[in-house]
Amino acid sequence: MCLAIPGKIESVSNDRDPLLRSATVAFGGVRKNVNLCLVPDADIGDFVLVHVGIAISRIDEDEARSTLATLSELGEIEELSP
Amino acid sequence: MEVCGGQTHGLVKNGIQELLPEGIQLIHGPGCPVCVTPIELIDHAIELATREGVILCSFGDMLRVPGSDKSLLQARAEGGDVRVVYSPLDAVDIAREIPDRQVVFFAVGFETTAPANALSVLQADRLGLKNYSILTSQVIVPPALEAILDDPDSSVDGFLAAGHVCAIMGLEEYEPIAHKYGVPIIATGFEPVDLVQGILMVVRQLESGQSHVENQYSRAVPTSGNTRARDIIQQAFSVTDRKWRGFGKINNSGYRLKEPFVDFDAARKFGLTSTDTKSDNDCRAGDVLKGILKPISCPHFGNKCNPEHPLGAPMVSSEGACAAYYYYSSINETI
Numbered sequence A: 001m002c003l004a005i006p007g008k009i010e011s012v013s014n015d016r017d018p019l020l021r022s023a024t025v026a027f028g029g030v031r032k033n034v035n036l037c038l039v040p041d042a043d044i045g046d047f048v049l050v051h052v053g054i055a056i057s058r059i060d061e062d063e064a065r066s067t068l069a070t071l072s073e074l075g076e077i078e079e080l081s082p
Numbered sequence B: 001m002e003v004c005g006g007q008t009h010g011l012v013k014n015g016i017q018e019l020l021p022e023g024i025q026l027i028h029g030p031g032c033p034v035c036v037t038p039i040e041l042i043d044h045a046i047e048l049a050t051r052e053g054v055i056l057c058s059f060g061d062m063l064r065v066p067g068s069d070k071s072l073l074q075a076r077a078e079g080g081d082v083r084v085v086y087s088p089l090d091a092v093d094i095a096r097e098i099p100d101r102q103v104v105f106f107a108v109g110f111e112t113t114a115p116a117n118a119l120s121v122l123q124a125d126r127l128g129l130k131n132y133s134i135l136t137s138q139v140i141v142p143p144a145l146e147a148i149l150d151d152p153d154s155s156v157d158g159f160l161a162a163g164h165v166c167a168i169m170g171l172e173e174y175e176p177i178a179h180k181y182g183v184p185i186i187a188t189g190f191e192p193v194d195l196v197q198g199i200l201m202v203v204r205q206l207e208s209g210q211s212h213v214e215n216q217y218s219r220a221v222p223t224s225g226n227t228r229a230r231d232i233i234q235q236a237f238s239v240t241d242r243k244w245r246g247f248g249k250i251n252n253s254g255y256r257l258k259e260p261f262v263d264f265d266a267a268r269k270f271g272l273t274s275t276d277t278k279s280d281n282d283c284r285a286g287d288v289l290k291g292i293l294k295p296i297s298c299p300h301f302g303n304k305c306n307p308e309h310p311l312g313a314p315m316v317s318s319e320g321a322c323a324a325y326y327y328y329s330s331i332n333e334t335i
Helices: A061-073 B005-013 B038-047 B059-063 B072-077 B088-097 B116-125 B140-149 B163-169 B172-181 B192-207 B229-237 B259-264 B285-289 B321-328
Strands: A006-015 A022-027 A028-034 A049-053 A054-058 B003-006 B028-031 B054-058 B082-084 B102-109 B132-139 B159-162 B185-188 B213-215 B237-246 B248-257
Touching: A006 A028, A022 A049, A028 A049, A028 A054, A049 B163, A054 B116, A054 B163, B003 B005, B003 B163, B005 B028, B005 B038, B005 B159, B005 B192, B005 B321, B028 B140, B028 B285, B038 B054, B038 B072, B038 B102, B054 B059, B054 B088, B059 B072, B059 B082, B072 B082, B088 B102, B088 B116, B088 B132, B102 B116, B102 B237, B116 B132, B116 B229, B116 B259, B132 B237, B132 B259, B140 B159, B140 B172, B140 B321, B159 B163, B159 B192, B163 B185, B163 B229, B172 B185, B172 B213, B185 B192, B248 B259, B285 B321
Parallel strands: B003 B028, B003 B159, B054 B082, B054 B102, B102 B132, B159 B185, B185 B213
Antiparallel strands: A006 A022, A006 A049, A022 A028, A049 A054, B132 B248, B237 B248
């Protein structure tokens, strides 16, 4: 239930009420309407982590790259390559 | 101990336990909200589902969990209006679309889900809905970690903290626990490489005699968490004592709706009171949730208890440890 899935924001509907701001988010081939009120800075093109229809975190690209670099040092990165 | 049941599934599904060197043992934690929800609340949900004019909305995981006499799925088969929703906000939409029925959302969850449950109440309030309420079973992680560490049967040397809980709450509240009990606590993600890196970070701290909080999952977890999410939680909820299945009452381990929102509290709205529960089967969920018993060491695992006919919640929840072993692990393994 704490499962959260990263997806990419494709379009944003800027409702006047910040509680209702939402976006269409693509998870691979699946698109869902997602509430954005917890990530007010998130915009089109950003990756967000979505839990029960609500984006709970904007995924930090620099930090993701840093994790990949650490895994590369550990020799794990080859396993991630297709 | 990996705290979150999602992490347990990642570890078992990917065979990570079998690859670890001798001396590193993973103990599966209580981070499965469906599993720790007490039977009493499941009975309340079933009672509501069978009332005239009530639509009971729930996450799908809850439906097969046995209550005292039946599950929500059986209540639905007997005519109860039980609807599975993806989000609490979907339940608000149902309330908006069907104004002459009372819509109750079974709001289970840890801190990850608390903002969503809170937001559903704030939205319903904003929309002036009088036919929406939540049956709250919101629990919070740090008091449970302390309960585990205080248990004399526990032998946990370090924690992989639940990454998505930390995405909301941040890391600060774990520092006092790491310091007090001398255990490393690593906020960890859910991919196989995240889990392996989290384990490595715990081991490195233990080998160098350290015990502090670190962040493996920094791409999704800012140190301070999500302040806006915590604001929304604080608008709707205050901290309260909660009963956990397997643990009993843990002080300050959950949320309840604050005074301005009591009209959205299903327990109050429908006059639900404490009832006797019965659990006449031999489910050992409590020991599994505390990490004292491995699922495959339970005498009922895979025979009397399976996902089709579960004795308890850990066998049916998508985050339950018993379900993880049932689906992904060899029954002959001896971990």
